[in-house]
Amino acid sequence: MAKMIRQDDVKCLRGKYMQGKRVLLRETLLQDEASKIAEILPDITTWTSWMKSTTHIISSTQNALNQGDEFELQRIVKGALVQEKWTVNSTRSSDSEPLFYEMEISLDGQTRLGKNVGGAINSLEMTITILSDKDQSGIEIYIDYSLNKIYSLASRWVRTSVESMAKIWMKDIIAILN
Numbered sequence: 001m002a003k004m005i006r007q008d009d010v011k012c013l014r015g016k017y018m019q020g021k022r023v024l025l026r027e028t029l030l031q032d033e034a035s036k037i038a039e040i041l042p043d044i045t046t047w048t049s050w051m052k053s054t055t056h057i058i059s060s061t062q063n064a065l066n067q068g069d070e071f072e073l074q075r076i077v078k079g080a081l082v083q084e085k086w087t088v089n090s091t092r093s094s095d096s097e098p099l100f101y102e103m104e105i106s107l108d109g110q111t112r113l114g115k116n117v118g119g120a121i122n123s124l125e126m127t128i129t130i131l132s133d134k135d136q137s138g139i140e141i142y143i144d145y146s147l148n149k150i151y152s153l154a155s156r157w158v159r160t161s162v163e164s165m166a167k168i169w170m171k172d173i174i175a176i177l178n
Helices: 031-040 046-050 147-178
Strands: 001-004 021-028 056-058 072-079 080-093 099-112 116-117 123-134 139-147
Touching: 021 147, 031 099, 031 139, 031 147, 046 056, 046 147, 116 147, 123 147, 139 147
Parallel strands: none
Antiparallel strands: 001 021, 021 139, 056 072, 072 080, 080 099, 099 116, 099 123, 123 139
16 A cells, blocks of 8 residues: 655655655555556556546647656546646656656646636646666655645645645556556
8 A cells, every 4th residue: 555654854766855845655566567667657648548537638749758748637526627737847767777767747737617726736746756676666756835825724625635636646557557
């Protein structure tokens, strides 16, 4: 089961200490499972087969995601169409041991029934890291976000929503193995 980690300063796999509001979720995998995910995840054309929480995906590319690419995830939540627009900030990978793939994306906006929602979040960046090594393999989802000041009283509700987003992404990415 995925492990939610809450700390003031979290050192993610990239070795940076991140400040601000954050959510970190990790799941241990077998080496061949992590390799399979690292191979499939970069190709957005495969996303509709494993991303169960999403009904449609619109992308600026039909191949592997690269820096600057944009995509939109569409899902139905409580009978309403919710659209999330994302931009790929960076991708990194290795071809030698230890194998890894990392994608950093930022949320550009969210709409529900065509109206902007998610106004409490000023910025949200998610980093997905897959590590495949004989000693240690797994997936890490790290979300760093900031709130608009007027929504500071709703910070607990926003954190719950961000944690839920991390869990959904983790569940969907693990679905690549099925």
